Each structure stands twice: as C-alpha cells, then as structure tokens.
Amino acid sequence: MSAFVSWSGGKDCMYAMHRFLLQSELPVSHLVNMCDETGLKSGSHGLDSALIKAQAEQLNVELVQKPTSKSQYRANFIETISKLKNEGVTTGIFGDIYLEAHREWIEEVCTEIGVTPVFPLWGMDTSELPDLFVADGYKSMVVAVRKEKLGEEWLGRIIDEKFVEDIKSLTEIDPCAEQGEYHTFVLDGPLFNKAVEYNINEKWEDECHLYLELKAITA
Amino acid sequence: MSAFVSWSGGKDCMYAMHRFLLQSELPVSHLVNMCDETGLKSGSHGLDSALIKAQAEQLNVELVQKPTSKSQYRANFIETISKLKNEGVTTGIFGDIYLEAHREWIEEVCTEIGVTPVFPLWGMDTSELPDLFVADGYKSMVVAVRKEKLGEEWLGRIIDEKFVEDIKSLTEIDPCAEQGEYHTFVLDGPLFNKAVEYNINEKWEDECHLYLELKAITA
Numbered sequence: 001m002s003a004f005v006s007w008s009g010g011k012d013c014m015y016a017m018h019r020f021l022l023q024s025e026l027p028v029s030h031l032v033n034m035c036d037e038t039g040l041k042s043g044s045h046g047l048d049s050a051l052i053k054a055q056a057e058q059l060n061v062e063l064v065q066k067p068t069s070k071s072q073y074r075a076n077f078i079e080t081i082s083k084l085k086n087e088g089v090t091t092g093i094f095g096d097i098y099l100e101a102h103r104e105w106i107e108e109v110c111t112e113i114g115v116t117p118v119f120p121l122w123g124m125d126t127s128e129l130p131d132l133f134v135a136d137g138y139k140s141m142v143v144a145v146r147k148e149k150l151g152e153e154w155l156g157r158i159i160d161e162k163f164v165e166d167i168k169s170l171t172e173i174d175p176c177a178e179q180g181e182y183h184t185f186v187l188d189g190p191l192f193n194k195a196v197e198y199n200i201n202e203k204w205e206d207e208c209h210l211y212l213e214l215k216a217i218t219a
Numbered sequence: 220m221s222a223f224v225s226w227s228g229g230k231d232c233m234y235a236m237h238r239f240l241l242q243s244e245l246p247v248s249h250l251v252n253m254c255d256e257t258g259l260k261s262g263s264h265g266l267d268s269a270l271i272k273a274q275a276e277q278l279n280v281e282l283v284q285k286p287t288s289k290s291q292y293r294a295n296f297i298e299t300i301s302k303l304k305n306e307g308v309t310t311g312i313f314g315d316i317y318l319e320a321h322r323e324w325i326e327e328v329c330t331e332i333g334v335t336p337v338f339p340l341w342g343m344d345t346s347e348l349p350d351l352f353v354a355d356g357y358k359s360m361v362v363a364v365r366k367e368k369l370g371e372e373w374l375g376r377i378i379d380e381k382f383v384e385d386i387k388s389l390t391e392i393d394p395c396a397e398q399g400e401y402h403t404f405v406l407d408g409p410l411f412n413k414a415v416e417y418n419i420n421e422k423w424e425d426e427c428h429l430y431l432e433l434k435a436i437t438a
Contacts, residue, residue: 036288046289069255070265071432073425101366102426147320206292207321213290 002029003091003118004064004084006106009033009052011140011159012095012121012176014186015133019120020093021191028093030084031056034077035067046144046209047185050216051198058192074109081113091116097126097178126176130164138189142182144211149173149181155203155212159184185214221248222310222337223303224280225325228252228271230359230378231314231340231395233405234352238339239312240410247312249303250275253296254286265363265428266404269435270417277411293328300332310335316345316397345395349383357408361401363430368392368400374422374431378403404433 003026005017017028033052049065056063064084068076081092092115096102103119110117121129133140142157150173157163167175174181188195201213222245224236236247252271268284275282283303287295300311311334315321322338329336340348352359361376369392376382386394393400407414420432 070425071423071430074423099367105366105424105426147324148318204290204293205324206289207324211290 001088001090002027003093004028004030004032004081004089005061005093006095007031007033007052007055007063008095008183009047009055009186010095010184011130011133011138011186012097012178013093014095014138014140014189014191015129015136016093016095016120018136018138018189018191020118023120024118026091028061029089031059031061031063032080032084032092033063033065034073034080035065046211046213048213048215050218051185051196051214054196054198054216054218055186058194058196060193078109078113081110081115085113085115089115091118093118093120095119095121097121097124097129097176099178126174126178127168129176130159130167131161134160134164136190138186139195140184140186141214142212143185143214144183144209146181146209147205148208152203152210154182155210156200220307220309221246222312223247223249223251223283223300223308224312225314226250226252226271226274226282227314227402228266228274228405229314229403230349230352230357230405231316231397232312233314233357233359233408233410234348234355235312235314235339237355237357237408237410239337242339243337245310247280248308250278250280250282251299251303251311252282252284253292253299254284265430265432267432267434269437270404270415270433273415273417273435273437274405277413277415279412297328297332300329300334304332304334308334310337313338314340316340316343316348316395318397345393345397346387348395349378349386350380353379353383355409357405358414359403359405360433361431362404362433363402363428365400365428366424367427371422371429373401374429375419 005013007013066076066080092110094106096119106117140159142154145154197217198214201215204211224232226232285295285299311329313325315338325336359378361373364373416436417433420434423430
C-alpha cells in the first residue's frame with residue numbers, strides 16, 4: 001500500500017507531502033500531475049512539464065503526468081487514479097487548506113474511485129504556514145502572480161523570511177495564496193536529493209496573470 | 220474605419236458593444252474571440268466555439284476566432300489585431316469595468332499595435348450594471364460558476380430581475396462577477412436578428428468551477 005500526492009509543483013503539495021510523511025507509515029509512491037492538452041504545460045501555473053519531471057526525480061517518486069482538457073478533467077483524474085489504485089495506491093494527499101468546495105470535489109471523486117483522501121494542511125493558519133515551510137528547509141520561487149493582486153516585483157521571489165514578512169503586510173492577500181494570488185515552484189528541501197536546476201527564461205503575461213518562465217536543465 | 224469587440228460570449232462584452240454603439244458613429248466590424256489551443260473551446264468559459272459563431276451570425280458581425288496557448292496569448296492577440304488594423308479597424312472595445320491591471324495590459328498591447336482601446340463600461344457601478352443589461356432587453360445564461368463563491372443552483376439561471384435581486388443579496392460577490400464569480404453566455408438582445416438556439420447538455424466540473432455545457436443548434 002502507498003499514497004500519491006496531487007502535484008502542481010508548488011509549495012502546498014510539497015508541504016502536504018512533507019507533513020503526511022511525518023504522521024503516517026505509508027510511503028509516497030506517485031506524484032500525479034494534471035497537464036494541459038498539449039502535455040507541455042502543467043495546469044494553471046503554466047509550468048514546463050520537464051520541471052515537474054525534475055522535481056519527481058529529485059524526490060525519488062514516480063511521476064504520472066496526465067494531459068487533459070478542462071471538460072475531461074474529472075474523467076481523466078478518475079481514470080488516472082483508478083489505475084494507481086489497481087497497483088495498490090490506497091491514499092491521496094492534497095494540499096488544500098480551507099476551500100470547502102475544492103475539498104468536497106476531491107472527497108466525492110476519491111469516494112467514487114475508492115481511495116482515501118488526506119488533507120495534511122487542512123485548517124492550518126495560512127499566516128503561519130509559510131513560516132513553517134521556510135523553517136522546515138523548503139525553497140520555492142514565485143512563478144505566477146494574479147495582476148489584480150500582486151505586482152511584477154513579486155515574480156521570481158524566493159519564499160524566505162523576508163518574503164513571508166512582506167506578504168503578511170498586505171491586506172486582502174492570503175499569505176499562502178489559497179485564493180490564487182500567486183503560484184510557486186518548489187526548488188529544494190529536505191526530501192530532495194539535490195536542488196532542481198533551472199534557467200530563468202522570459203516573463204510573459206495574459207490579461208490576468210504575470211508568469212515567469214523557468215526551463216529545466218536536463219542532464 | 221471600424222471597431223472590433225474583444226469577445227468572450229458573455230454579458231459584459233455584449234453590453235460594452237451596445238453602449239459603444241450608442242455613443243459612437245463607428246460601426247462594429249469584428250468580434251475577436253481568443254480560444255484554447257484546440258480551437259474548440261472559448262477561453263476561460265469553456266464555451267463551445269460553435270456557440271460563439273452563432274452569436275456573431277445573429278449580430279451580423281464578422282467573427283475572428285484565434286486559438287492560443289496561454290504563453291502565446293499576447294503574441295497571438297497582437298498578431299490577430301494587427302491584421303485587422305491593416306483592414307481599417309482602428310478601435311477595440313473591451314468590457315472591463317474596474318480591474319486596473321487588465322486595463323493596463325489592454326492599453327499597453329493596443330498602443331503597441333496602434334489601435335485605440337475603448338472601455339464603455341469602465342467605472343460603472345457593478346450593482347447597477349446588471350439592471351441596465353436586463354432593462355435594455357438582453358438575455359444571458361450563467362454557464363460557469365466558481366465553486367468557492369456560488370453553488371450549483373446558480374448554474375443555468377437566466378440574468379433577469381429575480382437573478383439581479385438574488386445576486387445582490389450576497390455579500391462578497393460582485394453582482395457583475397468582475398472577480399470571476401460566474402460567467403455568462405448571451406442568448407438574445409436588441410442587436411440580435413433572433414435568439415441563439417442551443418441545447419443544454421450536461422454539467423461538468425473541475426476543482427474550481429462548475430460548468431453547464433450548451434451546444435449550438437446549427438441549421
């Protein structure tokens with residue numbers, strides 16, 4: 001028996017995995033990453049899929065990347081997790097903190113598949129979580145911001161003590177970005193063999209978001 | 220000389236076009252609709268592209284649908300509008316109401332292309348706009364909701380006086396949904412030859428949104 005992590009590449013799924021391993025005997029066998037239809041970009045973060053591969057490699061966990069359209073998201077998620085269930089994966093780890101509607105969706109879908117969802121960060125104080133994440137030795141970078149919430153100066157920042165202080169000084173911003181204020185990419189931490197290597201490419205934007213394009217350096 | 224409308228299929232771009240035509244002598248020659256990479260779904264609403272075609276037909280306006288990935292959104296938008304500019308389109312109409320970051324992006328891109336952006340709804344009171352939209356004879360349907368904001372019972376509702384009353388009774392919801400609380404599809408109104416015909420297909424969802432799938436009825 002083992003568990004999978006619902007994996008975006010960002011700090012919350014990383015920290016959910018970290019805390020799960022502290023509290024459970026079950027090993028983490030898979031990261032499950034839903035991509036866009038081209039399979040090149042990971043979900044809402046617009047991350048290079050090769051970067052996610054590099055994370056899985058440094059974490060020594062098997063990666064499952066599943067391309068999907070929005071309208072087939074549920075069906076593709078169920079198909080992917082059902083396959084893992086047949087291989088003995090009994091539990092799913094999710095980084096959600098307080099959004100009830102997300103949790104309900106996950107619980108419903110997991111019940112349908114017959115795996116147990118676990119939410120190691122659920123109910124934690126979002127103004128304390130970033131401190132814990134930093135104190136526990138994780139390093140991640142802001143790779144996307146919602147323009148109506150945060151300016152360009154936040155893009156590319158590392159989540160460190162100064163970042164945590166700065167983000168907490170803002171009103172109407174969840175320090176953990178549970179409302180989508182920013183997205184991160186985890187570069188390093190205690191569960192990594194070594195840090196993920198990357199190049200910083202260009203910045204790009206659409207109407208709602210600014211993005212920083214990172215490229216994986218592959219051996 | 221003519222104008223294009225930045226077209227999502229929803230109430231705000233429709234009403235921006237309506238108000239522009241009241242205040243300007245310039246005709247509207249094109250609707251510009253950015254789609255996902257498959258060209259089958261329109262942007263964040265996940266709308267069937269054929270539905271957007273049906274709207275353009277009933278509005279007697281030429282439709283330009285441009286498939287794009289997120290990372291190429293800006294480049295594809297610029298390419299599309301630049302072509303129109305060469306055909307004499309001098310002005311762009313946008314349905315934004317108060318999100319400064321969106322407006323800045325549009326102004327910057329339009330300046331680069333050399334077309335004039337116009338925001339006929341800018342600064343209007345979002346608790347009055349839905350009343351005006353209904354009073355002016357437009358009819359639209361809620362085709363997507365953000366689950367953390369609105370429940371399933373809002374999906375498929377027609378924007379009418381009762382809807383406006385109900386949505387205004389909620390706190391933390393922009394009645395116009397400028398924060399992405401819901402998305403609409405315009406079915407009919409004074410600028411339409413006749414109402415767009417559609418079938419209601421199934422509901423589907425991802426972690427964040429509930430969607431109602433409409434299908435165009437084509438002759």
